Amino acid sequence: MAFITMRQAISDALREEMKRDDTVFIMGEEVGVWGGTYAVTRGFYDEFGPRRVKDTPISEMVIGGAATGAAMNGLRPVAEFMTINFAFLALDAMVNHAAKVHYMFGGQMKAPVVFRAPGGGGRQLGATHSHTPDVIFAHFPGLKVVSPSTPYDAKGLLKAAIRSDDPVLFIEHATLYQLRGEVPEGDYVVPMGVSDVKREGTDVTLVGYAQGLQVALEAAEKLAREGVSAEVVDLRSLRPLDMGPVVKSFKKTFKAVIVEEGYRSYGIGAEVAARLQEEAFDYLDAPIKRVAQFEVPLPYSRDLEQAALINVDRVIAAVKEIL
Amino acid sequence: MEKATLLEWYRQMVLIRRFEQRCSDLYSLGKIGGFLHLYIGQEAVAVGTIAARQPGDHVITAYRDHAHALAVGSETGPVLAELLGKATGVSKGKGGSMHLADVNRQYWGGYAVVGGHVPLATGLALAEQYKGTDNAVLCYFGDGSTNIGYFHESLNLAGVWDLPVVFVAENNQYGMGTAVERASAVTRMVDKAPAYGMEGKQVDGMDVMAVYEATSAALQAIRDGKGPQFLEMLTYRFEGHSMGDPLRYRTKDEVEKWREDDPIGILERYLLKENIADREELENLDKGVEQELVDAVQFAEESPFPAYEELFTNIYVED
Incomplete structure (x- = not known):
């Protein structure tokens, strides 16, 4: 067992998959000579060479489309968007092509491509570089969307994504790159579409993923000191969404707070809350609460930006409202 | 060029022409839904380019895609059945x-988002x-596609990475109802190629032999290590952009002038004038095409619609 950062876990997964399978290659802006804007692919260019680590022009539309085309023709590209904010430019390639070709052509072709994209706010990058737009991508059947909260999940989920015959968007919350956690030696896979109980509890269910999950865990820890036992469920995958562990937990606690960094309107919380009332109506003891980003473009100034984002205090306050 | 080859091109162009006319009829009867874009007038481009490909070369195009399917040798029945929304x-x-x-014929399909x-x-x-x-890709797109970002990013990447693509601009003079000069700052599509390190060549897209020669040369250039190639096929669609096109944007005189260059007519006149084939041989080919289409219509009409369960298959490879 090693105690490594999420950055390292993601890097290890990429390296191990590239060694295992020659059809796996990396393409994106500054992934090669530079070593990756967030240093995830540092050393890869020297290790694997330009055939397998491809620096692209600043051209998101063709990064998305060419990765999809290469996947259709037998490769397993891992295409990196420098940030998820730039993936908007590739949205058409992702949702109209990667997510559609298998269905639209009656199963004749598949597109086993992985799109990697760091995302999230909290780094004073201003309105255009701080989006958490995960739910937009998760809206479309045909694309799988995963976003890990721990180094362990990051490594296992990325391996599952690369080995999958379906297109996957792998979202990495940039503030989690330095997060450390235990990762076993050797090969393992965390299946996509499987939610995970990260902390057991009895009084309230906190649902989250990625950075929101870490906020929920910290809130649970503080609540425990006040005698409140919170169960924390990590969605890990937004599509397919595994409600099983969430519903199971809710039937035990009768109360839920959903924590997400994206906007509240039309968000993950809205989806999870809707499904909870559909699947566990008789267990509702209180309104389902949502803790999400305020509905403003994220500003640059540090305190102002932080005020718009989710935090532990807001989660605790939400829990106390329904206890 | 061998006689058998020329006659096969003639047959394919007639097949495409009459297939499209059948589609128009079936659309009018309400048996084909959605949008329908006919290839009538442009037959020489699909036939001449695809004739030049070697086994292993790929074909991919936009939404005016029936001809490419027929030219790669897809069976007429299943192609027509697709238009009728049938399970077959x-x-x-x-x-x-x-x-x-x-995909078995390396035809990756028609795509409906311009440039996508x-x-x-x-x-x-x-x-x-x-x-x-050593395989290459024949990528077709209309003049309208050359104004979207996808086009420029793709040609640039192909140029930077030396990718084996023949970019085939089918310049039929209009993007829907907008004439080239109203949409593109340069009106010759080939003039866009040098920006991406490609020379580009304009070709008479109504002359199947010229199309074939140019495509063969382009594919050879790729295999000789000269990188991606760009061909501009000058052509014209005799019918509207799609069914229900009011055709307000061009004159009858213009259409008639282009019809004098009917690609089937050009080849037919050549075959007769050079005594390569006589009228009877061509009529026999026409009859064969007619029978193929009668059979295709019957196959498509008699095929079942997809079962309800099909709605939920192929969303993912792994469910």
Whole structure:
């Protein structure tokens, strides 16, 4: 067992998959000579060479489309968007092509491509570089969307994504790159579409993923000191969404707070809350609460930006409202 | 050029022409839904280019895609069945007119977002280069596509990475109802190629032999290591952009002038004038095409619609 950062876990997964399978290659802006804007692919260019680590022009539309085309023709590209904010430019390639070709052509072709994209706010990058737009991508059947909260999940989920015959968007919350956690030696896979109980509890269910999950865990820890036992469920995958562990937990606690960094309107919380009332109506003891980003473009100034984002205090306050 | 080859091109062009006319009829009867874009007038481009490809070369195009399916040799029945939304269609009735594909014949399909398939073509070519093959990709798009970002990003990437793609601009003079000069700052599509390190060549897209020669040369240039190639096929669609086109944007005189260059007529006159074939031989080919289409219509009409369960299959490879 090693105690490594999420950055390292993601890097290890990429390296191990590239060694295992020659059809796996990396393409994106500054992934090669530079070593990756967030240093995830540092050393890869020297290790694997330009055939397998491809620096692209600043051209998101063709990064998305060419990765999809290469996947259709037998490769397993891992295409990196420098940030998820730039993936908007590739949205058409992702949702109209990667997510559609298998269905639209009656199963004749598949597109086993992985799109990697760091995302999230909290780094004073201003309105255009701080989006958490995960739910937009998760809206479309045909694309799988995963976003890990721990180094362990990051490594296992990325391996599952690369080995999958379906297109996957792998979202990495940039503030989690330095997060450390235990990762076993050797090969393992965390299946996509499987939610995970990260902390057991009895009084309230906190649902989250990625950075929101870490906020929920910290809130649970503080609540425990006040005698409140919170169960924390990590969605890990937004599509397919595994409600099983969430519903199971809710039937035990009768109360839920959903924590997400994206906007509240039309968000993950809205989806999870809707499904909870559909699947566990008789267990509702209180309104389902949502803790999400305020509905403003994220500003640059540090305190102002932080005020718009989710935090532990807001989660605790939400829990106390329904206890 | 061998007689058998020329006659086969003639047969394919007639097949495409009459297939499209059948589609128009079936659309009027309400048996084909959605959008329907006919290839009538442009037959020489699909036939001449695809005739030049070697086994292993790929084909991918936009939404005016019936001709490419027929030219790669897809069976007429399943192609027509797709348009009728039948389970026996090439895409199982899930794609329709704009989304035909036949991957067994390296035909990756028609794509309906203008320009959206150009990066896919670039990716198909990237995979061939990565695997170390000699195969290339024929990527077709209209003049209208050359104004979208996809086009420019794809040509640039192909140029930077030396990808084996022949970019085939089918310049039929109009993007829907907007004439080239009203939409593009340069009116010759080939003038866009040098920006991406390609020379580009304008070709008479109504002359199937010229199309074939130019495409063969382009494919050879790629295999000789000269990188991606760009061809501008000067052509014209005799019918509207799609069914229900009011045709307000061009004059009858203009259409009539182009019709004098009917690609089937050009080849027919050549075959007769050079005594390569007589009228009877051509009529026999026409009859064969008619029978093929009668059979195709019957096949498509008699085929079942997809079962309800099909709605939920092929969303993911792994469910």
